[in-house]
Each structure stands twice: as structure tokens, then as C-alpha cells.
Amino acid sequence: QLQLQESGPGLVKPSETLSLTCTVSNDSISTSHYFWVWVRQPPGKGLEWIGSVHSNGNTYHNPSLRSRLSLSIDTSKNHFSLRLSSVTVADTAVYFCARLGSQTFDHWGQGTLVTVSS
Amino acid sequence: DIQITQSPSTLSASVGDRVIITCRASQSISNWLAWFQQKPGKAPKLLIQRASSLESGVPSRFSGSGSGTEFTLTINSLQPDDFATYYCQQYNTYFTFGGGTKVEIK
Numbered sequence: 001q002l003q004l005q006e007s008g009p010g011l012v013k014p015s016e017t018l019s020l021t022c023t024v025s026n027d028s029i030s031t032s033h034y035f036w037v038w039v040r041q042p043p044g045k046g047l048e049w050i051g052s053v054h055s056n057g058n059t060y061h062n063p064s065l066r067s068r069l070s071l072s073i074d075t076s077k078n079h080f081s082l083r084l085s086s087v088t089v090a091d092t093a094v095y096f097c098a099r100l101g102s103q104t105f106d107h108w109g110q111g112t113l114v115t116v117s118s
Numbered sequence: 119d120i121q122i123t124q125s126p127s128t129l130s131a132s133v134g135d136r137v138i139i140t141c142r143a144s145q146s147i148s149n150w151l152a153w154f155q156q157k158p159g160k161a162p163k164l165l166i167q168r169a170s171s172l173e174s175g176v177p178s179r180f181s182g183s184g185s186g187t188e189f190t191l192t193i194n195s196l197q198p199d200d201f202a203t204y205y206c207q208q209y210n211t212y213f214t215f216g217g218g219t220k221v222e223i224k
Contacts, residue, residue: 037213047154047162047205049213060212063119096161103168104152104209108161 002027004097004109012091012116018084022097022109023077030055030075035100038071038082040093041111048093052100053080087116120144120208124216130224137193139204139219146186147210153182153191154205156218162205166191196221 008020022036029036035058038050051061053071061069070083084091094113098105121144131137141151149169154162164173166182169189179194193200201223206216 046218047207047215049215062212098161103150104164104207104213105154105162106164106173108163111161 002099002107004099004107006095006097006109006112008095008112008114010113010115012087012114013118014088014116015086018082018087018091018114018116020082020095020097020112020114021079022081023079024099025078027099028075029073029078029080035060036073036080037098037100037105039096039098039105039108040091041096042090042093050082050084050095089116092116120147120211120214122206122208122214122216124206124219126219127217128220128222130222131196132224133196133198135196135224137196137200137221139191139206139221141184141189141191141206141216143187143189143208143210147208149185150208150210151182151184151189152207152209153180154207155200155202156205157202165204193221 003025005023012018035052035054037052051071053059053073059071068085073080092115094111096111097109099107123142151169153166156162170182181192203218203220205218
């Protein structure tokens with residue numbers, strides 16, 4: 001069964017860069033031809049799509065985050081990554097990674113809480 | 119940007135009730151709409167895609183309908199496991215979620 005697992009620091013200082021990695025198990029990122037996505041959820045609030053990345057390097061970013069966002073994929077390690085620069089307290093959230101299946105997000109990681117605080 | 123308005127934000131119901139949640143899109147999204155269920159501390163779970171297509175393993179008491187700008191999620195005979203928060207999501211242009219509906223015990 002496909003599994004996704006987020007990893008990265010749980011605490012980031014304001015103005016610094018948030019970096020997360022999602023490791024995919026039981027499927028190959030390079031051969032599956034899917035997009036892989038990031039979604040976040042501030043505490044007690046709703047869901048926000050951050051961006052999507054394909055094994056061929058194509059990316060799509062939420063326009064509201066585009067200027068601060070970098071997405072990448074490493075097929076040799078079967079993982080994909082997120083970097084969000086110049087973070088503020090508003091970027092505090094649970095960050096999920098997921099697979100974009102034939103229609104929408106059909107497999108999700110468990111999520112990881114990232115707190116922006118000095 | 120396509121905006122999604124979901125209502126109600128909270129819904130109190132009893133086991134056995136029929137529950138209806140509505141989403142409205144700011145422009146036509148054809149049937150590019152999905153429904154997710156989320157329980158506290160867990161990732162969302164995909165229930166329905168393409169407005170009305172039930173995911174494998176999802177109980178048949180869940181159903182979705184609509185097209186264009188108006189969509190509904192119906193839960194027939196609410197079960198204890200169904201108390202959760204539900205989100206709709208459009209995927210016509212990028213991805214946008216509704217604000218969520220928390221289904222709580224009456």
C-alpha cells in the first residue's frame with residue numbers, strides 16, 4: 001500500500017526558510033507519472049493547496065505563495081521537497097504531502113506540525 | 119481564483135439522521151469536485167470525486183451530486199463513525215477547498 005511520510009523541523013524562526021521532505025514508499029515516484037502535492041492546515045482552520053511537482057520537474061504553485069515557494073523532487077531517493085522562504089507566524093500549520101491521483105488527492109501522509117516562532 | 123463557499127460551517131445531528139452539506143463555486147467547475155472527510159489529528163480521506171463517484175470502500179450511505187456551481191454531499195442514516203469535518207474541493211483550476219463543515223453530535 002502506498003505510504004507517504006513528511007519529515008523536517010517542527011520549529012522555524014520568523015524570516016527563515018521552512019524545509020520539508022515527503023518520502024514515498026511502495027511506489028516509484030519516477031515511474032508512476034503522478035503529480036505529488038503539498039497541502040497545509042493552520043491550527044483549527046481549513047485546508048490550503050500549496051503546490052504540486054511531477055517527476056519530470058514540472059511544478060505548479062499556489063499563486064498566493066509563488067514568490068516564496070520552491071518545490072523539488074529527487075527520484076533517486078523517492079522523495080519530494082518543499083521550501084518556503086521568509087516565513088511568518090501565518091505559516092504555522094500542519095503540512096501534509098499527498099499524491100494527485102487520476103482526479104485529486106487520493107493518498108496522504110499523516111502530516112507534520114511546523115510552528116513559526118522565535 | 120475559484121472560490122468555494124461551503125455551508126453550514128457546523129451541523130448538529132443524531133445517529134440515523136440524514137445530513138446534507140452544500141458547496142457553491144464562484145464559477146462553473148463542471149463536475150470537478152471532490153469531498154473529503156477529516157477526523158481530529160488525521161489526514162483528510164477522499165470520499166467522492168467527480169462530484170458523485172464514490173471511492174472504493176466508502177459506505178454507500180455517502181452520496182454526492184451537482185454540477186456547474188452547486189454541489190451537495192448527503193449522508194443517509196448518519197453513523198457514529200461519521201462525526202467528523204467534511205471539506206469539498208474544486209480541481210477545475212488548481213485546487214481550492216471549502217471552509218469545512220463540522221458534523222457534531224446533537
